[in-house]
Amino acid sequence: MAHTSTARRRFGAALGAFGVTAVTAAAALVGMAGTASAHTPDFSAECSAEEGVTTLQVELRAYNARESNTVKVTDGDTVLAQEKFGENFSQEWNDLDATVDHTFVIEVQAWDDPNGDRGWSFTRELGVGACVDQTTPPEEPQPSEPPATTEPSAPVEEPTSSEAAPPVAETTEVEPVALAETGASVALPIGIGAVLLAGGVVLMVVVKRRSRA
Incomplete structure (x- = not known):
């Protein structure tokens, strides 16, 4: 009986150890599967000449x-x-513009992979060349306008001799004529006055004498 009990204990311990190992292995497999399927990045870039754009x-x-x-x-x-x-x-x-080259840079920082050891944090660069020529259509030549013709200006007619402007009358300054000075013009009245005065005096003398006589 003792031997049978000991054998059962050993079998139970072995079975328990096997169970723990199986559970641990299963957890590890699940963890590995979760790690492989998690943190999945996917990116692509191309230039389409038909659509005339670059996509990312x-x-x-x-x-x-x-x-x-x-x-x-x-x-x-x-x-x-x-x-x-x-x-x-x-x-x-x-x-995006398809006429120029593009250099795309994608930086991802996962909080649970701060150093990028697991590949969840990374920096990727994608280069895409231009696929559309950057040419502008030639401008259509504009019809040249004929040079503007200037009408000859009418000649300025010079006035003929008959239509000449009337001559300006010349003004001549008239100098005042100096009157000749004559002594008779002044002396004659004075002389006549003196004679009349003297005659009056003589007449008064005569009258006085007659009155006395």
């Missing part, structure tokens, strides 16, 4: 959303997207 598509699936992850997409010096995301990120640009 970025898709990040099954990232750990317990904390924020970040993504940044640039086209040369132009930032196309820079934001945080949780489990998934998906965006497409389908109207």
